[in-house]
Amino acid sequence: MEERQSRLSNMDWKRFRPYLCVRLIPQNSMFSNFCHVLNNGKKEKNIQAVHLFAQNTTKYYAITYSKGFVKHYSGSEVDIRRSCLTGEAMNVFDYLKQCAGINTLGINVEDESSEGILSSVYARIDFVDESTVASSYINPNQGIKRFNLETPLFPFGCNSSQMRAVKAALTNQISVIQGPPGTGKTQTILNIIANLLRDKKSVLVVSNNNSATENVLEKLAKNGLDFLVASLGKKENKEAFIANQPPLNPQIQTWNKTIMETSRAYREVKDGIEKVENIFDMQERLAICRQELAEVEVEMSHYKQEHPDKFSNKEVKTSSSKILKILSRIKTFSVKYQHDTNGLLNRFKRLFDKFSLELRLRLSFDIKEELTPDSMPRIISLLDWLFYIRRVHELKSEIENLETQLLQLNAEALMKSLTESSMAILKASLARRYKSERPIIASVAELFNNGESVLADYPIILSTTFSSKNCFNSDTLFDYVIMDEASQVSVETGLLALTCAKNAVIVGDTMQLPNVITEDDRVKLDEIRKSTNIPDSYDASNHSFLSSVLATIPNVPETLLREHYRCHPDIINFCNQKFYGGNLLIMTKRSDVEKHLLVLTTAPGQHCRGHYNQREIDAVKIELMPLLDNFEDTGIIAPYNSQVNQFRSQIPEIEVATVHKYQGREKDTIIMSVTDDSITEFTDNANLLNVAVSRAKNKFCLVVSGNPQELNGNIHDLINYIKYQQGVVIQSNLRSIFDYLFSQIHAYNRNNEPVSEYDSENLTFDLIEKIRVSYPHLSHIKALCHYPVRYLINDTQGLSEREKRYALHPATHIDFLIINRVTKEPLLAIETDGYSFHNEKTEQFQRDRMKDKILELYGLQLLRLSTVGYGEESKIVDALNKRVKL
Numbered sequence: 001m002e003e004r005q006s007r008l009s010n011m012d013w014k015r016f017r018p019y020l021c022v023r024l025i026p027q028n029s030m031f032s033n034f035c036h037v038l039n040n041g042k043k044e045k046n047i048q049a050v051h052l053f054a055q056n057t058t059k060y061y062a063i064t065y066s067k068g069f070v071k072h073y074s075g076s077e078v079d080i081r082r083s084c085l086t087g088e089a090m091n092v093f094d095y096l097k098q099c100a101g102i103n104t105l106g107i108n109v110e111d112e113s114s115e116g117i118l119s120s121v122y123a124r125i126d127f128v129d130e131s132t133v134a135s136s137y138i139n140p141n142q143g144i145k146r147f148n149l150e151t152p153l154f155p156f157g158c159n160s161s162q163m164r165a166v167k168a169a170l171t172n173q174i175s176v177i178q179g180p181p182g183t184g185k186t187q188t189i190l191n192i193i194a195n196l197l198r199d200k201k202s203v204l205v206v207s208n209n210n211s212a213t214e215n216v217l218e219k220l221a222k223n224g225l226d227f228l229v230a231s232l233g234k235k236e237n238k239e240a241f242i243a244n245q246p247p248l249n250p251q252i253q254t255w256n257k258t259i260m261e262t263s264r265a266y267r268e269v270k271d272g273i274e275k276v277e278n279i280f281d282m283q284e285r286l287a288i289c290r291q292e293l294a295e296v297e298v299e300m301s302h303y304k305q306e307h308p309d310k311f312s313n314k315e316v317k318t319s320s321s322k323i324l325k326i327l328s329r330i331k332t333f334s335v336k337y338q339h340d341t342n343g344l345l346n347r348f349k350r351l352f353d354k355f356s357l358e359l360r361l362r363l364s365f366d367i368k369e370e371l372t373p374d375s376m377p378r379i380i381s382l383l384d385w386l387f388y389i390r391r392v393h394e395l396k397s398e399i400e401n402l403e404t405q406l407l408q409l410n411a412e413a414l415m416k417s418l419t420e421s422s423m424a425i426l427k428a429s430l431a432r433r434y435k436s437e438r439p440i441i442a443s444v445a446e447l448f449n450n451g452e453s454v455l456a457d458y459p460i461i462l463s464t465t466f467s468s469k470n471c472f473n474s475d476t477l478f479d480y481v482i483m484d485e486a487s488q489v490s491v492e493t494g495l496l497a498l499t500c501a502k503n504a505v506i507v508g509d510t511m512q513l514p515n516v517i518t519e520d521d522r523v524k525l526d527e528i529r530k531s532t533n534i535p536d537s538y539d540a541s542n543h544s545f546l547s548s549v550l551a552t553i554p555n556v557p558e559t560l561l562r563e564h565y566r567c568h569p570d571i572i573n574f575c576n577q578k579f580y581g582g583n584l585l586i587m588t589k590r591s592d593v594e595k596h597l598l599v600l601t602t603a604p605g606q607h608c609r610g611h612y613n614q615r616e617i618d619a620v621k622i623e624l625m626p627l628l629d630n631f632e633d634t635g636i637i638a639p640y641n642s643q644v645n646q647f648r649s650q651i652p653e654i655e656v657a658t659v660h661k662y663q664g665r666e667k668d669t670i671i672m673s674v675t676d677d678s679i680t681e682f683t684d685n686a687n688l689l690n691v692a693v694s695r696a697k698n699k700f701c702l703v704v705s706g707n708p709q710e711l712n713g714n715i716h717d718l719i720n721y722i723k724y725q726q727g728v729v730i731q732s733n734l735r736s737i738f739d740y741l742f743s744q745i746h747a748y749n750r751n752n753e754p755v756s757e758y759d760s761e762n763l764t765f766d767l768i769e770k771i772r773v774s775y776p777h778l779s780h781i782k783a784l785c786h787y788p789v790r791y792l793i794n795d796t797q798g799l800s801e802r803e804k805r806y807a808l809h810p811a812t813h814i815d816f817l818i819i820n821r822v823t824k825e826p827l828l829a830i831e832t833d834g835y836s837f838h839n840e841k842t843e844q845f846q847r848d849r850m851k852d853k854i855l856e857l858y859g860l861q862l863l864r865l866s867t868v869g870y871g872e873e874s875k876i877v878d879a880l881n882k883r884v885k886l
Contacts, residue, residue, distance in 0.1 A: 038079040084135035134498035145173040155423035160280035165559035181694035182566025201479035202455040230458040233467030255427035272418030451476025486546035494545030508546040611640035635667035670696035720823035787817035
């Protein structure tokens with residue numbers, strides 16, 4: 001029996017069955033612009049409203065159609081999809097819709113009413129499914145969904161950070177993978193795709209250009225999996241697919257596995273993952289040791305050049321950590337008792353410490369000299385040198401042990417086993433899925449309107465980000481979208497791709513090239529921004545899609561791919577130290593035979609004419625090309641098309657392009673022509689330089705004007721880095737900074753006690769660290785605590801005898817020396833002055849003036865921070881800004 005009241009809005013349904021009565025209570029009503037109804041996968045049309053009735057888990061829908069009639073469905077018969085375009089989310093969408101109108105691609109200039117392709121796509125969108133990942137992006141407060149993960153597969157190989165990235169992608173609705181150059185982004189993407197295929201899920205792979213997606217297709221084809229791919233997007237691609245629908249792999253039935261064989265393969269994968277995780281730890285430590293050894297040996301060579309003392313090469317048994325401990329005690333002794341000789345107790349303590357140190361020096365190093373102001377500089381220098389010798393020995397020993405262990409564990413065989421077992425499981429799942437040929441798709445219209453059935457046969461779809469919305473009709477949702485090169489995707493374009501899928505993996509690198517925005521477009525975007533009230537994280541003029549996601553979604557899972565496999569260590573370590581904070585693990589091996597970095601400085605003069613510099617082209621032709629033996633694997637990068645075109649016409653045998661055309665590519669040798677006589681902000685751009693340097697696998701050559709430069713920026717750092725790595729040190733009154741030695745001393749002290757016994761200095765150090773982290777343009781600075789003044793000066797001729805004695809005394813130091821961690825150049829000296837100890841009435845005040853004069857004479861700015869002062873952070877930042885960008 002059924003009862004119904006006359007008014008639809010007050011319906012109160014009753015259903016009676018024997019021994020059962022269910023009362024369904026009205027819950028809510030939705031209108032057609034906020035929800036879609038799918039009946040057996042097909043969207044119902046002409047819907048006016050949807051009314052939900054429910055009691056506990058029982059649901060029924062009363063659907064009103066536009067002609068007024070009502071039809072009833074049980075909850076299992078229909079799928080109700082709601083739109084996320086409400087409230088603040090609608091404001092964000094409308095803002096990005098206006099931004100899309102700036103894009104001129106597809107506009108007919110002769111037709112004023114014509115609109116661009118991107119704008120027309122936005123115009124057709126009035127509904128964005130709340131189950132899509134776009135909802136999490138424009139409604140970031142709703143959080144992101146988390147999933148459980150069964151045994152992950154790695155059929156394309158992996159390393160530690162790639163494994164973490166794959167797991168994060170499969171367990172989170174949205175995740176970010178930061179892929180610096182040469183760290184295996186494509187390999188990571190392929191492993192994610194493999195797991196989605198195993199789980200019968202669909203994936204849309206997009207990028208701002210076709211080369212990235214073609215790279216994915218190429219790697220799939222090598223493994224016989226390209227039959228799963230449909231390259232769609234724009235109309236021409238869809239027509240090409242219809243005309244050339246690939247057959248199944250003829251070997252597919254040989255991929256079948258029995259249940260027992262599959263179970264065994266899964267056990268091998270689980271066991272393999274546990275074993276390789278241990279191997280990854282060892283490989284990481286090996287990479288760190290190799291890089292540390294290289295840095296120690298370079299710094300050791302400079303130390304030897306700059307110290308006239310003759311050091312012993314004898315091997316000592318005392319560990320480097322114990323040498324650091326003794327060094328630390330001697331330096332503390334020299335400072336602590338420099339002015340503290342009054343009182344019986346103080347004299348006794350001084351004598352005891354002196355005797356203890358002299359005994360340890362005699363027993364450990366056979367040093368029999370008495371500790372006096374004259375002998376301490378020699379003793380400290382000797383201990384510095386012995387530390388280098390011992391540390392080199394320790395690192396070589398650890399490297400040898402790690403290499404032996406990895407050989408014994410047969411690391412390559414274990415990884416091969418994991419890869420093969422994973423691929424076997426993947427292919428077996430495909431063999432069960434594809435038992436007969438797929439039906440032919442007759443037309444582009446059939447393809448467009450039957451997305452679900454197409455994805456069942458072709459679960460991997462490739463497209464540009466721009467055309468992602470054109471692959472299928474709006475009712476088709478992918479399980480995943482993987483967006484490669486997301487740093488080059490605009491915010492408004494990136495959102496479109498997210499409306500197509502339930503989950504997303506955003507892949508890119510904020511330190512490589514961003515999306516290009518012309519100045520005219522930037523002005524227009526800024527005007528749109530002023531007229532809207534949306535969060536800064538969506539600002540299309542200041543964000544790429546990658547940076548927007550990172551700024552918008554709190555705590556979005558983010559994985560940095562650390563292991564680098566492309567460039568020689570000397571090449572990539574510039575990018576590592578300058579742009580990635582030293583976080584990369586350099587897995588390539590070092591060759592000591594040839595030089596891998598070269599800077600060619602042309603004669604000073606005004607050689608650049610309209611972004612074209614013939615002098616640099618001549619330098620490449622006459623001086624560099626005779627040094628090259630493989631023109632085919634050599635590339636030339638220039639910042640301007642004018643210079644590129646001249647290079648191409650004069651040196652046709654070598655490929656020449658702007659850096660934008662080289663992103664994602666590599667060459668054995670890269671020559672970079674700076675072109676400008678005076679380096680500009682454009683040519684000095686960090687993202688461009690990072691990409692240019694990291695294209696070179698074996699040799700990087702920089703061609704630059706010999707003119708004095710006003711801009712001491714990224715190229716300045718690169719030039720000095722190249723000189724430092726080749727052992728060519730600029731002769732100046734400031735010495736090279738022995739960063740490694742004093743970093744080790746600082747690390748030892750930091751692990752055993754605070755940086756200083758004075759709270760004021762500890763607070764200053766913490767402030768410098770905060771500045772390093774908080775200001776991206778200062779991320780390459782490093783603070784060295786209590787750095788001896790005598791290690792800074794090279795020529796004492798300008799000093800009086802009193803000043804000379806003071807400067808060379810082992811206790812005379814700078815509280816904090818801030819250096820450029822890439823070039824080892826000193827940038828700024830900082831002293832933290834306690835008022836009671838440094839006021840004008842004290843002897844220390846006179847020594848302060850002496851130190852001021854000495855550092856001024858040698859061209860190093862000294863910033864004094866008073867413990868009774870204020871605004872310390874801004875003072876340090878302002879001083880560094882003047883040094884970093886003069």
